[in-house]
Amino acid sequence: MIEIVSATACIACDVCIKVCPTDVFDRGADGIPVIARQSDCQTCFMCEAYCPVDALYVSPVSAPAGPDNPHTDEDAVAGHGLLGGYREMVGWGRGRTSGALKDRNPLLKAVPPLPESRLPAPAPLATTPWNHRSD
Amino acid sequence: MTAAGDVDTHHTDVLVIGGGPAATWAAIAATEAGSRVTLVDKGYCGTSGATAAGGNNLWLIPPGRRRDESLREREAAAGGLTDAEWMARVLSTSWDRIDQLAGWGYPFPVGDDGRQLRISLQGPEYMRRMRRKAHRSGVRILDHHPATALTTDDEGIVNGATGIARQDGARPWRIGAGAVVLATGGTAFLSGSFGTNVDTGDGYLMAAEVGAHLSGMEFCTAYALAPEWGVHTKGRMLQWASFYDEHGRPLPTQLGLAGRKDAQRALVRGQRVFARLDRAPEHIRQIMRDAQPNYFLPLDKAGIDPFVTAYPLRMVYEGSVRGTGGLRLTGSDCATTVPGLFAAGDAATRELITGSISGGGSHNGSWAIASGSFAGRGAAEYSRRRVAGPVVAPHRVGLRPGPRDAPTVDEVVRAAQDHILPPQRSHLKSGDRLTESAAALEKLWRDIADGLARVPARDAYKPRQAIALVAAARWITAASLARTETRGIHRREDLPDVDHRLTHRLLVGGLDAVWTAADSVLPQLISSEAVA
Numbered sequence: 001m002i003e004i005v006s007a008t009a010c011i012a013c014d015v016c017i018k019v020c021p022t023d024v025f026d027r028g029a030d031g032i033p034v035i036a037r038q039s040d041c042q043t044c045f046m047c048e049a050y051c052p053v054d055a056l057y058v059s060p061v062s063a064p065a066g067p068d069n070p071h072t073d074e075d076a077v078a079g080h081g082l083l084g085g086y087r088e089m090v091g092w093g094r095g096r097t098s099g100a101l102k103d104r105n106p107l108l109k110a111v112p113p114l115p116e117s118r119l120p121a122p123a124p125l126a127t128t129p130w131n132h133r134s135d
Numbered sequence: 136m137t138a139a140g141d142v143d144t145h146h147t148d149v150l151v152i153g154g155g156p157a158a159t160w161a162a163i164a165a166t167e168a169g170s171r172v173t174l175v176d177k178g179y180c181g182t183s184g185a186t187a188a189g190g191n192n193l194w195l196i197p198p199g200r201r202r203d204e205s206l207r208e209r210e211a212a213a214g215g216l217t218d219a220e221w222m223a224r225v226l227s228t229s230w231d232r233i234d235q236l237a238g239w240g241y242p243f244p245v246g247d248d249g250r251q252l253r254i255s256l257q258g259p260e261y262m263r264r265m266r267r268k269a270h271r272s273g274v275r276i277l278d279h280h281p282a283t284a285l286t287t288d289d290e291g292i293v294n295g296a297t298g299i300a301r302q303d304g305a306r307p308w309r310i311g312a313g314a315v316v317l318a319t320g321g322t323a324f325l326s327g328s329f330g331t332n333v334d335t336g337d338g339y340l341m342a343a344e345v346g347a348h349l350s351g352m353e354f355c356t357a358y359a360l361a362p363e364w365g366v367h368t369k370g371r372m373l374q375w376a377s378f379y380d381e382h383g384r385p386l387p388t389q390l391g392l393a394g395r396k397d398a399q400r401a402l403v404r405g406q407r408v409f410a411r412l413d414r415a416p417e418h419i420r421q422i423m424r425d426a427q428p429n430y431f432l433p434l435d436k437a438g439i440d441p442f443v444t445a446y447p448l449r450m451v452y453e454g455s456v457r458g459t460g461g462l463r464l465t466g467s468d469c470a471t472t473v474p475g476l477f478a479a480g481d482a483a484t485r486e487l488i489t490g491s492i493s494g495g496g497s498h499n500g501s502w503a504i505a506s507g508s509f510a511g512r513g514a515a516e517y518s519r520r521r522v523a524g525p526v527v528a529p530h531r532v533g534l535r536p537g538p539r540d541a542p543t544v545d546e547v548v549r550a551a552q553d554h555i556l557p558p559q560r561s562h563l564k565s566g567d568r569l570t571e572s573a574a575a576l577e578k579l580w581r582d583i584a585d586g587l588a589r590v591p592a593r594d595a596y597k598p599r600q601a602i603a604l605v606a607a608a609r610w611i612t613a614a615s616l617a618r619t620e621t622r623g624i625h626r627r628e629d630l631p632d633v634d635h636r637l638t639h640r641l642l643v644g645g646l647d648a649v650w651t652a653a654d655s656v657l658p659q660l661i662s663s664e665a666v667a
Contacts, residue, residue, distance in 0.1 A: 021183040021330075021333050023301055042330065042333075044329065060367070061365060086432055099260070104422050105427075107246075113376075117413040124443070129364045130437060131444070
């Protein structure tokens with residue numbers, strides 16, 4: 001869900017208000033968008049792709065992460081380089097190449113899965129949605 | 136716009152409702168036929184819906200022998216409910232339209248032989264370009280304009296729609312049109328499934344209210360796998376996965392894409408299942424990332440390298456977005472059973488090309504392109520023959536607030552979801568559970584007949600969404616009871632075999648009284664061996 005609008009990065013362009021397909025944002029008094037209807041967020045990341053200054057963070061969790069969760073902490077998220085990742089993948093923004101040009105999906109058709117896992121079992125498990133090392 | 140009371144009113148030749156690929160192709164096709172076109176989207180045309188969020192592959196086969204083979208393969212897999220002529224038209228039209236899309240500048244990648252690779256579309260890029268093309272074609276695009284009801288003339292011919300402008304003070308609007316294309320998507324019952332929360336089956340409800348029939352609603356049973364805490368139902372990469380239990384021990388599953396079925400079976404049994412992409416050869420990992428960035432993005436954010444660490448899965452319902460049910464089509468122009476009303480994309484049944492199995496992955500992508508093109512042209516031609524009649528003001532359930540003790544939107548949504556979302560209700564059905572759901576949903580329908588609890592003006596479309604979910608739940612349940620067999624993705628644990636007498640499509644409709652009937656238009660197959 002949408003968790004962070006960075007007031008320091010935001011340029012109050014209103015693009016996220018316009019493009020959000022589920023109408024999550026309102027324009028705040030200072031022009032900075034406010035997350036007005038978080039429960040309507042469908043975690044589709046489209047606002048991140050459209051934000052020209054990487055000021056938004058949509059956590060990968062489909063429920064509100066809660067106040068003590070690192071997914072709601074701008075410093076933690078920024079510190080792990082998690083702002084602007086989708087826009088970069090899509091290849092939007094000055095000097096970037098459209099990600100569509102790199103999509104060599106058809107080549108995958110010719111590659112079958114390996115008959116056996118190449119890693120030993122038991123497999124290490126990630127059981128929560130935050131596994132970044134805090135160093 | 137001219138003001139009529141406090142309702143903004145305007146007129147157009149063709150009104151397209153929806154903002155995904157089918158809607159934009161329909162709008163563009165209608166302008167090509169010379170029509171004035173208005174497109175209203177509940178969200179934002181360009182980001183709305185499953186395609187913008189998730190992207191899609193295409194059923195795109197060059198003309199010739201390979202196309203014929205692909206058609207026969209699909210027919211054999213689809214449970215005998217397809218129509219060979221529709222399949223051929225969809226293959227041919229989507230091939231030509233993708234050629235146009237390349238001409239409009241979509242940046243298809245180039246293969247080693249120097250030719251474009253065209254079978255995959257990246258969602259954000261595709262839909263941004265479709266919006267731009269529609270705009271340049273002269274389509275009037277109205278975002279955040281949820282439609283709440285269709286209007287008809289005094290003969291019952293559809294002649295427009297009403298709705299609200301949710302980012303403009305919830306101002307009501309009415310648009311009169313010579314014909315209407317419903318491209319409102321399917322319904323995933325607000326499961327969250329990637330990009331589908333705008334897909335609440337609004338078009339099914341609006342169309343049924345003016346008498347349209349639906350078909351194949353018993354096949355609205357698709358589920359996909361997402362991380363346990365998320366909704367990102369991108370399953371293709373899991374063909375390179377091994378699956379593990381809660382101790383990290385291997386779960387025996389089939390190799391490749393079929394492994395997902397075994398994983399789903401374990402999840403239905405209540406087991407926790409983890410996935411790790413440890414069967415992916417090293418040299419394809421970057422290709423995987425570039426091909427489906429939105430599979431990897433949520434895992435990147437969670438700090439999980441899926442090639443090394445196993446992460447937990449859950450099943451997320453994808454309903455008729457990946458399933459195949461929707462409005463019944465009665466003509467090659469995507470006409471519905473109601474004059475003046477056309478349907479395209481997931482709003483229409485896709486049984487014609489994918490029968491009783493999921494159209495997810497690629498068939499639905501090509502269907503959106505082709506059916507949008509057919510419907511847009513059909514609506515343009517229909518509108519030319521029409522003289523606009525008077526508007527009969529619609530009285531529909533949920534347009535006005537109910538009594539003081541009326542149920543809330545959330546209560547009604549949850550009550551409908553309870554009978555559809557659990558895998559024991561839709562992935563694996565039983566006569567007993569369906570009968571129980573039918574009775575409960577019947578009562579729910581009566582409870583909401585006088586409307587839902589009052590909502591803020593900006594949310595005035597939400598009671599209609601909730602009502603659309605209840606209506607769709609009733610049609611799905613009735614059709615699932617009427618199909619007394621197992622076929623494709625309709626699985627009855629009490630009736631595990633195919634009943635050859637039911638090799639026909641199944642119609643459903645009605646609001647206060649739900650009905651089902653065999654479709655008198657029989658499937659048309661080219662290979663006799665496919666007629667089980």
